Amino acid sequence: NxxxxxxxxxxxxxxxxxxxxxxxxxxxHSHVYWYRQLPExxxxxxxxxxxxxxxxxxxxxxxxxxxxxxxxxPSILRIQQVVRxxxxxxxxxxxxxxxxxxxxxxxxTRLLVL
Amino acid sequence: RKEVEQDPGPFNxxxxxxxxxxCTYSNSASQSFFWxxxxxxxxxxxxxxxxxxxxxxxxxxxxxxxxxxxxxxxIRDSKLSDSATYLCVVNIVTSNTGKLIFGQGTTLQVKP
Numbered sequence: 001n002x003x004x005x006x007x008x009x010x011x012x013x014x015x016x017x018x019x020x021x022x023x024x025x026x027x028x029h030s031h032v033y034w035y036r037q038l039p040e041x042x043x044x045x046x047x048x049x050x051x052x053x054x055x056x057x058x059x060x061x062x063x064x065x066x067x068x069x070x071x072x073x074p075s076i077l078r079i080q081q082v083v084r085x086x087x088x089x090x091x092x093x094x095x096x097x098x099x100x101x102x103x104x105x106x107x108x109t110r111l112l113v114l
Numbered sequence: 115r116k117e118v119e120q121d122p123g124p125f126n127x128x129x130x131x132x133x134x135x136x137c138t139y140s141n142s143a144s145q146s147f148f149w150x151x152x153x154x155x156x157x158x159x160x161x162x163x164x165x166x167x168x169x170x171x172x173x174x175x176x177x178x179x180x181x182x183x184x185x186x187x188x189i190r191d192s193k194l195s196d197s198a199t200y201l202c203v204v205n206i207v208t209s210n211t212g213k214l215i216f217g218q219g220t221t222l223q224v225k226p
Contacts, residue, residue, distance in 0.1 A: 033213065042201070043158065043216040056211035091157055093214075102148070103214060105157040 002027065004094050004106035005074075012112045019079040019086070021109045025094030032075040033103060034067060037089040049075060082113045117141050117215045120202050124221035131192045135220050137185040137202030144204040144215075147178050149187050152199045152219065161187075161200070192224045 005024040013019050025032050034046040048056040049069035060067065064082075069075040079086055089110050093103035120137045127133050139147075147165075150158040162169065164176040164185055175188040185202055202217035 035214070035216075037155070042218045043214075045213040045215065048211055048213055056213060059213070089155060102160060102163070105159070107157050 004029075004092055004104055006090075006092050006106035006109050008109060009107060010110045010112070012114060013082050014114050015083055016081050019082050019111055019113075021077040021079075021090050021092075021111070022074040023077070023092030023094075023106055024074040025092075026104055029094035029096050029104075031095045031097055031101075032069050033093045033095075034075075034077050035091045035093065037091065037108075039088070043091060046077075079111075082111075084113045087111055087113045115140055116218070117206075118202055118204055118217040120200075120217035120220050122220070123199075124223055126223045126225060127192055128225055129192055129194060131224075132188065132190050133192060133222060134189075135187045135200055135202070135222075137187075137217055139183050139185070139202075139204045139215075141204065141206055141215070142183075143206050143208060144183075145207040146205040147185055148203040148205070148214075149174075149176055149185075150201040150203050150216075152201055158201055158203075158216075189222075192222075194224050194226060197222055197224045 032049045035043040037043045045059040047060050047067045064080045066078045089108045091108045092106045095101040095103045118139045149161040151161045152158045164178045166178045168177045173190045177186045199219040199221045201219045204215050
């Protein structure tokens with residue numbers, strides 16, 4: 001049973017470009033969470049999605065960031081017009097369904113904005 | 115005030131030492147509690163869940179005090195491989211959402 005998959009593992013973008021981060025949850029998991037870890041800081045919740053629904057996006061910046069989890073395919077975290085401050089590790093986690101279930105993390109995508 | 119606060123690190127201890135980490139949380143909606151381990155800023159890995167009755171897993175013991183909103187982790191007989199950052203994590207659950215809130219992390223360095 002494969003774990004949570006994320007790709008790419010490393011992504012380099014220039015200021016103003018778009019970044020697309022993908023997350024495939026563990027088999028049987030229908031809940032996906034995105035977290036961001038800025039350099040020298042702890043992980044911060046960004047967004048919680050179920051298939052085709054955004055449940056909680058209270059941690060998402062209001063502009064340039066969006067997330068989706070379509071019926072088919074991976075969850076996508078999209079960052080438009082990236083800035084240097086977006087450089088961070090972005091971790092995806094998944095859980096089977098119940099809100100109290102343990103979340104399992106993917107290896108993360110390291111985004112570097114030049 | 116941060117929602118989850120941990121001891122400032124780093125902790126530098128010799129092999130075989132016993133080390134304790136403390137954590138406090140502020141949100142009364144916190145419903146479940148965990149210690150995760152993070153190595154070299156890789157993905158966090160679940161170390162153990164934390165219960166009010168206390169729970170033990172080998173050399174690791176975790177304790178939760180809901181009244182004081184306090185969580186602890188005790189590591190006995192430290193190994194070199196225990197060197198990592200330990201993250202205190204609470205799960206905030208409301209009627210329609212749940213999310214993990216992470217502490218800053220405490221770095222442990224076990225030396226030979």
